[in-house]
Amino acid sequence: MHEPKTYDVAVVGGGIVGCATAMALAERHSLSLALLEAETRLAAHQTGNNSGVIHSGLYYKPGSLKATNCTRGREAMYRFCRDNGIAHERCGKIVVATRPEEIPRLDELERRGRANGLAEIRRLTPAAIREHEPHCSGIDGLWVPYTGIVDFVGVTEAYGRIVKERGGEVLTSARVMGMRRDNGAFALETTGGAVRCRNLVNCAGLQSDRVAELCGVAPGLQIVPFRGEYYEIVPGRQHLVRNLIYPVPDPAFPFLGVHFTRMVKGGVEAGPNAVLAFKREGYRKTDISPRDVLTYALFPGFWRMAAQHWRMGVGEMVRSFSKRAFVEALQRLLPDLRMDDVHAAGAGVRAQALDRSGKLLDDFRIVEAERMVHVLNAPSPAATASIAIGQSVAEMAARNFGLA
Numbered sequence: 001m002h003e004p005k006t007y008d009v010a011v012v013g014g015g016i017v018g019c020a021t022a023m024a025l026a027e028r029h030s031l032s033l034a035l036l037e038a039e040t041r042l043a044a045h046q047t048g049n050n051s052g053v054i055h056s057g058l059y060y061k062p063g064s065l066k067a068t069n070c071t072r073g074r075e076a077m078y079r080f081c082r083d084n085g086i087a088h089e090r091c092g093k094i095v096v097a098t099r100p101e102e103i104p105r106l107d108e109l110e111r112r113g114r115a116n117g118l119a120e121i122r123r124l125t126p127a128a129i130r131e132h133e134p135h136c137s138g139i140d141g142l143w144v145p146y147t148g149i150v151d152f153v154g155v156t157e158a159y160g161r162i163v164k165e166r167g168g169e170v171l172t173s174a175r176v177m178g179m180r181r182d183n184g185a186f187a188l189e190t191t192g193g194a195v196r197c198r199n200l201v202n203c204a205g206l207q208s209d210r211v212a213e214l215c216g217v218a219p220g221l222q223i224v225p226f227r228g229e230y231y232e233i234v235p236g237r238q239h240l241v242r243n244l245i246y247p248v249p250d251p252a253f254p255f256l257g258v259h260f261t262r263m264v265k266g267g268v269e270a271g272p273n274a275v276l277a278f279k280r281e282g283y284r285k286t287d288i289s290p291r292d293v294l295t296y297a298l299f300p301g302f303w304r305m306a307a308q309h310w311r312m313g314v315g316e317m318v319r320s321f322s323k324r325a326f327v328e329a330l331q332r333l334l335p336d337l338r339m340d341d342v343h344a345a346g347a348g349v350r351a352q353a354l355d356r357s358g359k360l361l362d363d364f365r366i367v368e369a370e371r372m373v374h375v376l377n378a379p380s381p382a383a384t385a386s387i388a389i390g391q392s393v394a395e396m397a398a399r400n401f402g403l404a
């Protein structure tokens with residue numbers, strides 16, 4: 001039988017993180033590389049269903065991987081888009097407090113932002129909020145000029161093109177289903193046929209814990225899917241939002257709260273909420289995978305997390321099933337918004353890692369094993385930070401794999 005080619009490195013997952021990692025690896029080394037993507041196209045999951053925001057680095061704990069990679073990756077993203085003709089705009093955003101108890105949290109965001117190098121953020125009075133966003137009502141606010149909007153699918157496709165230009169292979173319809181060790185190499189069984197590699201990088205997003213397991217690595221965490229549902233403002237009312245309007249997030253929860261985002265391709269989205277999904281790639285409320293539900297329900301940390309966050313979880317579920325409740329949350333920021341100003345749009349599903357103690361992991365989590373690197377938690381702002389993450393994973397891989 002014909003022996004498949006043995007690649008120096010296989011990168012599993014053709015989302016923005018896998019493609020950025022493959023791009024960095026292909027740049028730095030004259031190695032043979034294959035990028036393996038389960039779907040028929042790149043960016044089919046989190047990357048292709050997100051808000052399209054280039055985040056500033058405001059929210060993250062100073063010194064965390066999120067903070068350092070986001071601030072570095074943000075500027076690299078702007079440069080990449082400019083150099084490769086990808087639609088983007090550095091339009092800035094406002095974060096708005098609508099209740100007095102949110103003001104200390106806004107103070108903390110401002111402090112974090114400055115600690116993360118965002119020297120140009122400015123506090124906004126209610127009148128200054130209205131100068132930025134005439135229909136927005138808030139008692140205190142923050143102007144963040146570093147934030148922008150972008151086409152992340154276009155970015156990922158461009159990364160993929162660069163991988164090919166540098167000699168790498170991009171194999172779509174190649175879902176990794178199994179792995180065995182064979183003569184010092186990994187023999188991967190994929191839906192597109194057998195692939196052999198000497199080293200492996202796992203960037204499989206919603207499936208990253210399972211890919212680690214099938215590679216014989218215990219991830220020590222569980223990916224829990226949280227669906228983010230969007231509404232879109234009807235064309236005649238889009239003037240209500242100029243750019244991006246965000247609430248002050250709840251620090252106990254790793255999501256930002258429903259907000260308004262002008263999209264780079266036109267239109268204004270409202271959302272996403274954060275509802276526990278019953279399927280990892282479950283974009284509709286009716287999507288249920290007994291295997292996916294059972295996997296997290298049997299994980300020890302799940303019920304601890306549920307006990308801690310059930311109140312928030314119920315609120316999100318209500319906002320998922322009731323348009324009125326969703327619109328009421330939005331009206332705190334934009335009182336002029338009416339029920340018939342928005343209609344349901346798409347959804348994305350976040351891969352959020354949960355540890356055994358019931359903690360939703362806040363920071364990125366990258367784990368090394370023999371001849372392997374596993375990216376196990378890469379939630380927002382990983383799209384913004386992708387170039388920085390890709391470079392650090394490639395450096396880690398080069399050391400681990402002994403690449404020249």
Ligand SMILES: Cc1cc2nc3c(=O)[nH]c(=O)nc-3n(C[C@H](O)[C@H](O)[C@H](O)COP(=O)(O)OP(=O)(O)OC[C@H]3O[C@@H](n4cnc5c(N)ncnc54)[C@H](O)[C@@H]3O)c2cc1C
Nearest residue numbers: 013015016017038046047050051053176205228348382384
């Ligand atoms: C609703 C929502 C809004 C967000 N908004 C923003 C934002 O505005 N700005 C921002 O910076 N970030 C945002 N994020 C986060 C961002 O989208 C993710 O952090 C980023 O896309 C993660 O990229 P990834 O490559 O790790 O994952 P993915 O894009 O999910 O890619 C993983 C890939 O692996 C493939 N795969 C899975 N299993 C296998 C297998 N066995 N074999 C081969 N391939 C496999 C999948 O098909 C998929 O294409 C948002 C996320 C969501 C869900």
